[in-house]
Amino acid sequence: QQYIGLKPHPLRGLSSLPRSQEPSTEEALEDCSLLESIAGPEPLPVTTPLDQTSDPAHSLFAILPAGGGRERHVGDQLEALVLMNDFQGRPKSRGGDFLLARLHSPELGAGVAGQVLDYLNGTYSAIFPLLWEGSVWVEVTLVHPSEAVSLLRRLQEERLNWVPSKSLFRSGLLSETTECNLCLPNNQQPLCDYTDPRTGEPWFCYKPKQLACDTRINHFKAVFFLLFLLLLFFLFFIFFCGININVHIHATGSDSVTVVAAAPIRTPPLPSRTPPSGYYYQGSWRALDGVVIRQLDDPAAIIQCLKGKQVYMYGDSTVRQYYDYLTSFVPELKKFNIRSHVRAGPFMSVNIPNNILLKYRCHGPPIFWPPLSVSQLHYVANELDGLAGGSDTVVVISVSTHFSFFPLQAYIRRLRRIRRAVVRLLNRAPGTVVVVRSANLDQRKDNFINSDWILTQLDRVLKAMFRGLDVMLLDAWEMTLAHHLPHDLHPAPPIIKNMINTILSGVCPLSSRT
Missing domain, CATH: 3.40.50.1110 (SGNH hydrolase)
Structure with a gap:
């Protein structure tokens, strides 16, 4: 199908930019940079056998020892190595699993987000700054296995008109309802173009059979297309009804360490590409950019x-x-x-x-x-x-x-x-x-x-x-x-x-x- 106002994107599998608002060279470069930065591994085949998908029950993480066996101090960093295995206990050979990590101390009302690094071979690192004294616990969660991420990526790239809105058109006693969206196939029936004249943001509705485009009175959500629902249903049940969706991964050995006061002379911390923006302590958020909350x-x-x-x-x-x-x-x-x-x-x-x-x-x-x-x-x-x-x-x-x-x-x-x-x-x-x-x-x-x-x-x-x-x-x-x-x-x-x-x-x- 051809979609009005659309053209292919230069990156594989990515669709659509409005012809009426062609990006400048600088904008096109920014688009490519943004999309490449979150591209991830190549999608897996949809037919991946279930027993070859990531299984949190067979996966594990281990807290790596501090350098030289020394104590862990406030200001240091902690690293946990995550090893992903499938349902047969075999190591995964590629990355792409979506993991979340958190370091927390429940009795202190403290917590900080961890940074997860994907080595693209089935192993990951979760890196945390140590920001308070006391016992801290590492928590690693498999949100989606890489096989689910591949399907989600396809859905995100291809669902141009799977989740429509609708509008009611009315004039006197005559009323009609039609489908609307950011983009619609232009080879099915005439369209009403509601592209915003100031921003250039596109919006289209199918033209009513008996009413003019200027008789549109409202906007509302529609029922998702059956195909979309069937795909979601398939996506949910293909992964054992949630057995490997939003499930904690267990530690081999201890999942906690003790942090003591900052050392007078600190060892340089492990490199971290993106430090956290803040953390909780006693239930209150503390920013790490210098702003006092x-x-x-x-x-x-x-x-x-x-x-x-x-x-x-x-x-x-x-x-x-x-x-x-x-x-x-x-x-x-x-x-x-x-x-x-x-x-x-x-x-x-x-x-x-x-x-x-x-x-x-x-x-x-x-x-x-x-x-x-x-x-x-x-x-x-x-x-x-x-x-x-x-x-x-x-x-x-x-x-x-x-x-x-x-x-x-x-x-x-x-x-x-x-x-x-x-x-x-x-x-x-x-x-x-x-x-x-x-x-x-x-x-x-x-x-x-x-x-x-x-x-x-x-x-x-x-x-x-x-x-x-x-x-x-x-x-x-x-x-x-x-x-x-x-x-x-x-x-x-x-x-x-x-x-x-x-x-x-x-x-x-x-x-x-x-």
């Missing part, structure tokens, strides 16, 4: 921080959680009823005595929610272009999970438009505080649509695209991985509280830095 346990402290400020939140339901938390925790923020959609907004709260404005609006399509008026489908980049900005303005952006249904190019394109708008905003109002929230873990065993492997691709792309800009990158991925609570697409209140404290510590920083 304030513990705003009193609503009055939040009011004082936000005094005279306008806070704009744009994106999906994960950033709406921040709006809900603030309006619930701070009763002085009064909700203004603008009769908006209960999930999509827009929402607004005010505190007139302290001149505080708090607003939330969902991002433009694709977004898979119950019916929304087309008048409320606003793109984040356009919203940013409408802000004056300044030292009294805070912007929080979260755009990720609704793009897990599409090839990565669609997400890169959307982030690029938002990034340009952020740069324009900071150029005209340098004092504006901009917070960009990354994706976070979901980790439900039955959820291959928002698979953690797919979400980590979005997370890595977002961090790469906003790195180096004068924005605060809120690392929701690590803040959920490092915490002891179960992972959820909508993190639990204690994690949300830590995220709010981190954001407000950037908005109202303490005078001292550590």
Whole structure:
């Protein structure tokens, strides 16, 4: 099938960029760099025998001894070697398994995300910084075996129109419903083109048989295509109903070590490509970029921080959680009823005595929610272009999970438009505080649509695209991985509280830095 506005991507198996918005040479190079950086091993055959897939019960990890048999000190690094085997106990000869690692001390409420290195031969390293004294435990989880990752990669690259939206068209007593998407086959029936004239973001619907394109009144999620559901069903049951999905790998030997105070003369740590952004201690997030995280346990402290400020939140339901938390925790923020959609907004709260404005609006399509008026489908980049900005303005952006249904190019394109708008905003109002929230873990065993492997691709792309800009990158991925609570697409209140404290510590920083 031919898809309107699409052309082949130069990388194998990757589809689609809109002809109306051809990338510049610089953008095309960035696309290639981003996609190559997360490419991983070549996909495995779909027909891999079950007994040759990765089995956490036969796999193991071992904590490597400290150099010279010495004690482990705060400031050192700990490395665990992970050896993957199949269901017959045979060593795996290739990489690609999706592993997560965490170092934690339950009695201290402490935890930090580990960095997993794939040696592409069935062995992996999990590397952790040692940041506090006491007993620490290593936890390694097989989220998806490499065989599942291969299938997920195919789904991500090929599902152009498997997860459609729909729109209702109405004029007088006549109404019709048609399918809509970022791209649609152009050889089946006429299309209505709703590409945004300012951002160039594409959106199409099949033209109603009896109504004009300008009679579209709403947007809503549709039922997934049967083929897509069958593939997900197959993907779930081919791996023993979850026996090797989100399962801990056991240690050979001890899974814990004791960490003592920092040594007067420290041995240089092991090289780490990407240090963690922070860690939990006594249940509170501590950043490692020098920012002191304030513990705003009193609503009055939040009011004082936000005094005279306008806070704009744009994106999906994960950033709406921040709006809900603030309006619930701070009763002085009064909700203004603008009769908006209960999930999509827009929402607004005010505190007139302290001149505080708090607003939330969902991002433009694709977004898979119950019916929304087309008048409320606003793109984040356009919203940013409408802000004056300044030292009294805070912007929080979260755009990720609704793009897990599409090839990565669609997400890169959307982030690029938002990034340009952020740069324009900071150029005209340098004092504006901009917070960009990354994706976070979901980790439900039955959820291959928002698979953690797919979400980590979005997370890595977002961090790469906003790195180096004068924005605060809120690392929701690590803040959920490092915490002891179960992972959820909508993190639990204690994690949300830590995220709010981190954001407000950037908005109202303490005078001292550590």
